[in-house]
Amino acid sequence: xxxxxxxxxxxxxxxxxxxxxxxxxxxxxxxxxxxxxxxxxxxxxxxxxxxxxxxxxxxxxxxxxxxxxxxxxxxxxxxxxxxxxxxxxxxxxxxxxxxxxxxxxxxxxxxxxxxxxxxxxxxxxxxxxxxxxxxxxxxxxxxxxxxxxxxxxxxxxxxxxxxxxxxxxxxxxxxxxxxxxxxxxxxxxxxxxxxxxxxxxxxxxxxxxxxxxxxxxxxxxxxxxxxxxxxxxxxxxxxxxxxxxxxxxxxxxxxxxxxxxxxxxxxxxxxxxxxxxxxxxxxxxxxxxxxxxxxxxxxxxxxxxxxxxxxxxxxxxxxxxxxxxxxxxxxxxxxxxxxxxxxxxxxxxxxxxxxxxxxxxxxxxxxxxxxxxxxxxxxxxxxxxxxxxxxxxxxxxxxxxxxxxxxxxxxxxxxxxxxxxxxxxxxxxxxxxxxxxxxxxxxxxxxxxxxxxxxxxxxxxxxxxxxxxxxxxxxxxxxxxxxxxxxxxxxxxxxxxxxxxxxxxxxxxxxxxxxxxxxxxxxxxxxxxxxxxxxxxxxxxxxxxxxxxxxxxxxxxxxxxxxxxxxxxxxxxxxxxxxxxxxxxxxxxxxxxxxxxxx
Numbered sequence: 001x002x003x004x005x006x007x008x009x010x011x012x013x014x015x016x017x018x019x020x021x022x023x024x025x026x027x028x029x030x031x032x033x034x035x036x037x038x039x040x041x042x043x044x045x046x047x048x049x050x051x052x053x054x055x056x057x058x059x060x061x062x063x064x065x066x067x068x069x070x071x072x073x074x075x076x077x078x079x080x081x082x083x084x085x086x087x088x089x090x091x092x093x094x095x096x097x098x099x100x101x102x103x104x105x106x107x108x109x110x111x112x113x114x115x116x117x118x119x120x121x122x123x124x125x126x127x128x129x130x131x132x133x134x135x136x137x138x139x140x141x142x143x144x145x146x147x148x149x150x151x152x153x154x155x156x157x158x159x160x161x162x163x164x165x166x167x168x169x170x171x172x173x174x175x176x177x178x179x180x181x182x183x184x185x186x187x188x189x190x191x192x193x194x195x196x197x198x199x200x201x202x203x204x205x206x207x208x209x210x211x212x213x214x215x216x217x218x219x220x221x222x223x224x225x226x227x228x229x230x231x232x233x234x235x236x237x238x239x240x241x242x243x244x245x246x247x248x249x250x251x252x253x254x255x256x257x258x259x260x261x262x263x264x265x266x267x268x269x270x271x272x273x274x275x276x277x278x279x280x281x282x283x284x285x286x287x288x289x290x291x292x293x294x295x296x297x298x299x300x301x302x303x304x305x306x307x308x309x310x311x312x313x314x315x316x317x318x319x320x321x322x323x324x325x326x327x328x329x330x331x332x333x334x335x336x337x338x339x340x341x342x343x344x345x346x347x348x349x350x351x352x353x354x355x356x357x358x359x360x361x362x363x364x365x366x367x368x369x370x371x372x373x374x375x376x377x378x379x380x381x382x383x384x385x386x387x388x389x390x391x392x393x394x395x396x397x398x399x400x401x402x403x404x405x406x407x408x409x410x411x412x413x414x415x416x417x418x419x420x421x422x423x424x425x426x427x428x429x430x431x432x433x434x435x436x437x438x439x440x441x442x443x444x445x446x447x448x449x450x451x452x453x454x455x456x457x458x459x460x461x462x463x464x465x466x467x468x469x470x471x472x473x474x475x476x477x478x479x480x481x482x483x484x485x486x487x488x489x490x491x492x493x494x495x496x497x498x499x500x501x502x503x504x505x506x507x508x509x510x511x512x513x514x515x516x517x518x519x520x521x522x523x524x525x526x527x528x529x530x531x532x533x534x535x536x537x538x539x540x541x542x543x544x545x546x547x548x549x550x551x552x553x554x555x556x557x558x559x560x561x562x563x564x565x566x567x568x569x570x571x572x573x574x575x576x577x578x579x580x581x582x583x584x585x586x587x588x589x590x591x592x593x594x595x596x597x598x599x
Contacts, residue, residue, distance in 0.1 A: 004317070004324055006331075007148065010108065014101040021097030022156050028090035029160035031083045033168070036298040038083065042076040044291035094153060102149025110141050113327060121336040122404055123363075131214025136330060139209060140323035143202075147320030151313045158306030158313070165299045172295070173288050179278040180300060183270040190263045194256060194314060201253040203322035208246045215242050221488070271300045337406055337424075344421045350430035351415050352380035352511040352542035354401055359410035361396060370396050371407075372565045378558060380415070380511070383543045385553030387583065388562035394546045395436055397562070398514050401544065402431045432505030434518040436546075438497045440489030445474055445500060446481035448489075452504040464507035467533040469526050470499040494521035502530065513537065514544045519552055527552060550587045559583065 011018055114137065169177040219226060219235055226235055279293035355377040362369050371393045378384045386394050399405045400412050403419050412419040414427060432452065440448050449464055450456040456464075461481060465471040473496055477483040489497045498521045505513060513534075519527045531552060534543060538555075547553050554573040561569035561576070561583045569581045576583040 004147065004321055006324065006328060007105070007144070010105040010148070013108075014104055017097045017101035017104070018152075021094050021101065021153070024090045024094040024097060025153060025156040026160045028087045028094055029157050029164065031087035031090065032302060033161060033164045035080055035083050035087075036295040036302070037168075038076055038079050039298060040289075040291035040295035042073065042291075043294050044289050045072055045076075091157075094157070098153040099149045102145050102152075105148050106141060106145040109144065109327070110137065113137055113141070113330060116331055116333075119335050119338065120330075120333060121338075122399075123336055124333060126363075129210070129214040129217075131212075131217045132210040133330070134217065135206065135210040135213045136323075136326050140206060140326050143206075143316075143319045143323035144327065146316045151316040151320070155313045161306050162303055165303055169296060169299055172292055173282060176275065176278055176282060176288065176292075176296060179274040180271050180296060182274060183267045187264060187267045190260065194260050197256045198253065198314060198318040201249065201256060202319040203325075205246070205249045205253055206322060206326060208242070208249050212239075212242050212246050215239055268300060268303070272297055275300060337403060339424055342418075342421050343423055344417065345423055347417060347422055347426055350422070350427060350511050352430070353413075353415045354378045354384070354512070354542060354544075355413040355416075356397075356400075357411045357413065359400070359407040359412060361393075361400070361405065361407050361409075370565050374410070374565075374567060376558065376560060376567065376570065378542060378544075380542055381539045382557040383538050383545070383555065385556035385559045386544070386546045386562060387548065387550070387553055387559065387586070389582075392562040393565040394562055395516055398433075398516050398544055398546055401512065401514060402433055403427055430511040431514060432508040432510035432512070433514045434498075434501050434505045434516060436516045436518075438489070438494075438501045438518075440485050440492070440497055440500060442485070442487045444479075444482050444484055445477065448485060448500055449481075449503045449507055452506075452508040456507055460507055461503075464503040467506050467530070468499040468503035469522075469530050469533075470496065470503055473499075495523075495526065498522060499526075499530075510541065512542045512544065514546075516546045517548065519547060519549070524549075524551065531555070548586075550583075550590050 117133065117137075166177065166181070169180065215238065219239070226232055275293065275296045279288065279296060282288045283290055283293065356374045359371055359374040360369055361371040374397065376384075386397060388394055396405060400407060400419075401414075403412070403422075403424065406412075406420060414422060419427065441451065445465075446458075446461050449461050452464075453460065458481075462471065465474055465481075474480055474483075483491075485492050485497075485500070489500065492500065498518055502515070502518055505515075519530065522530070527549070528551070535555065537543060543556075545553055545556065550573075553559055557572070559569075559571060559573060559576055560567050561581065563582060569576055569579065569583050577587050578584070
């Protein structure tokens, strides 16, 4: 199947496991096929001993006759046991190679998918739910592994047994073989029909599983909001509906599996009946022996598992095909922001100069402009402040500095270079970004801070926490810096989470420090102390501050006022308060609020 062709290079990579594994499967099947031959010889030897008994019964040879008969049966029995043991040993070796190879491929595929997910741009995650991505990274890859390992293993063993058994049966009696295989066209028709049903229902099942996973992920992430609005019961009802839909799709697939089993059992049963009926006639005619009938029955029984395995394999292949299509949909998605032929790998460092040259941006083709005709320049080491109403495009603008977004028109330059020509690792490693929506990992305070600079020692962590005004809070935690913050920092207050995120950026010692409304959850006194620490960095780092508070931006070298995606004012604090624009209005309003608060 075409979707599964993507896995071919994995088979080549692990050929040192697949080749011996398939060889072991063939040898194991060969030993199994040899058993009916020995049984036939054992059965055919019985009439000979019976004839000898009637001939020599009541004589001195009777005792020896029984001894020879017993020894012969023992020999046949030991040979059958030996063949079965040998088949089992090679079956074990088959699993130790093919299944192990499938686990290696599962490991490689999951790592490749995760690596690709990290390269994808923000627009992919805007249109794809987290639960769907998790499902494709876990359940779908597991379905693919079952095809790579058990399915290939079963089909190899099944093909060897069926081909060899049919060949031996044809040698014995083409006529009896024809009757034994007469019901098989019914099996072929059912296989074709079942494969189509399994594919469509597997795809629907995996899609619903993604929906269910997304629902759980969102509910658990927003559990505090659910509780605050007492929506537990309604959310449980929604989850129950989604779970019921998943159950129905699972039962729909199970019904196909359940209907398939009686079909192949019917086919095997009909084959055995026809073997006994026609075989009996051929024995009477002297064409075959009774041992041949027993041999045929065992062959038909031996083919029971291959036929059953064929059903399992069909289900596995169809599920894997549906899953690999969903995985390929991610792997085939090219990141909208990536390095290419235009990348200048000679650039090894960034000083921090930022310039926007007539930049336009919108999130959707044909949608409204989020940024229009944005132009400004900030030299390395300067401080830039961006202020404006909610939705004016402030966050979009600073995300372009880290090349999380690319402009639709115009150019963003870093140190005079078009940002699109800079290696992403060079650009982003030079930036310390505190986003508007703070994210903390479910780890310790120290680990969350050190995330900005892997391998940072305690002194660096302590210094970063001090500059972010977090050290005093940490000293009150039960385990200090080793205190776990819970998922997404749930045990910390909003201000503590923001300051932890600031410390994570500061410990990085970046050339460009971006604070995107990073002081909104702290009080004015704490804000003043943090800004005091930041001022010591002015001149050494390019600092970009996005804020709604005039107090946070008034010391900047350049202040930009955004309104509806356009720069409506620019200048220093003293220049802007002398005007009659939005900045002066906000300044007077916040000054009045501060005076009222003081009263």
